[in-house]
Amino acid sequence: MMLVLDEDEIGILECIKEVQTERGFHIRDVIKKAKTGYGLSRSTVYEIVGYLEFHGLIKTNKAGNRELDPNIHYFVICPGCGKEVAENECVKDNGRAICEDCYLEGHQKIKFADPVAVRSKKLFRKQHGFEGTAGLTELQKEIYDFILTEGGATPEKTSKLFELTLQETMNQLAILRHCELLKWRKMGEEMYMVPFDS
Ligand SMILES: [Zn+2]
Numbered sequence: 096m097m098l099v100l101d102e103d104e105i106g107i108l109e110c111i112k113e114v115q116t117e118r119g120f121h122i123r124d125v126i127k128k129a130k131t132g133y134g135l136s137r138s139t140v141y142e143i144v145g146y147l148e149f150h151g152l153i154k155t156n157k158a159g160n161r162e163l164d165p166n167i168h169y170f171v172i173c174p175g176c177g178k179e180v181a182e183n184e185c186v187k188d189n190g191r192a193i194c195e196d197c198y199l200e201g202h203q204k205i206k207f208a209d210p211v212a213v214r215s216k217k218l219f220r221k222q223h224g225f226e227g228t229a230g231l232t233e234l235q236k237e238i239y240d241f242i243l244t245e246g247g248a249t250p251e252k253t254s255k256l257f258e259l260t261l262q263e264t265m266n267q268l269a270i271l272r273h274c275e276l277l278k279w280r281k282m283g284e285e286m287y288m289v290p291f292d293s
C-alpha cells in the first residue's frame with residue numbers, strides 16, 4: 096500500500112528526526128518542536144504520532160521508547176504539481192518538499208530585465224569574438240532563426256513549435272534577449288519576441 100503523507104504529518108516527522116536520540120524519542124520533545132516550528136497543537140501531535148504508528152513508521156524499541164523506523168518509505172504530494180513523489184526522491188525547497196521537476200522549473204528562471212546579465216553576456220561574447228548567433232547552442236540558433244524568419248513570435252507559439260515547456264522557452268528567449276539578439280514588442284494584446292534591431 097502506498098502511504099501518502101500531508102504537510103502536517105511531514106512536519107511531525109521532521110520534528111521527530113530532530114529530537115530523536117539513540118534511545119528513541121519522547122513525545123514531549125516532539126510537542127515542543129511541533130508547536131514552535133509548525134504551530135501544531137499537542138492533540139494534533141498525538142493524533143499524527145498515532146497515525147504514523149498505525150502505518151509502521153513509528154515503532155516501540157527494546158527500551159520501550161518510540162522510535163522512527165527509517166526503512167519505511169512514504170510518499171508526499173508535491174505542492175507544485177500535485178504529483179505523488181517518494182519522500183527520498185523529493186527536494187527540500189524553502190522548507191517544502193517538492194518534486195524534482197518543480198524544483199528545476201522554479202530554479203531555472205532566467206530574468207529578462209537583467210541589465211547585469213546583458214552586460215556580462217555582451218562582455219563574454221566580445222571577449223570570445225562572438226557575433227550574431229556565434230556561441231549560441233543549436234536550439235538557441237534555431238529559435239533565433241525562426242523568430243527572424245517570422246519577424247516575431249509569442250513564447251507560446253515558440254514553445255509549441257520546439258516542443259519545450261513554456262518555462263524552458265522563456266529561459267532560452269531570456270538568453271537571446273541578454274545577447275541583444277531579440278527584444279519584446281507588444282503587438283495588439285500580445286507580447287512578441289522580435290529581432291533586436293527591428
Ligand atoms: Zn511537482
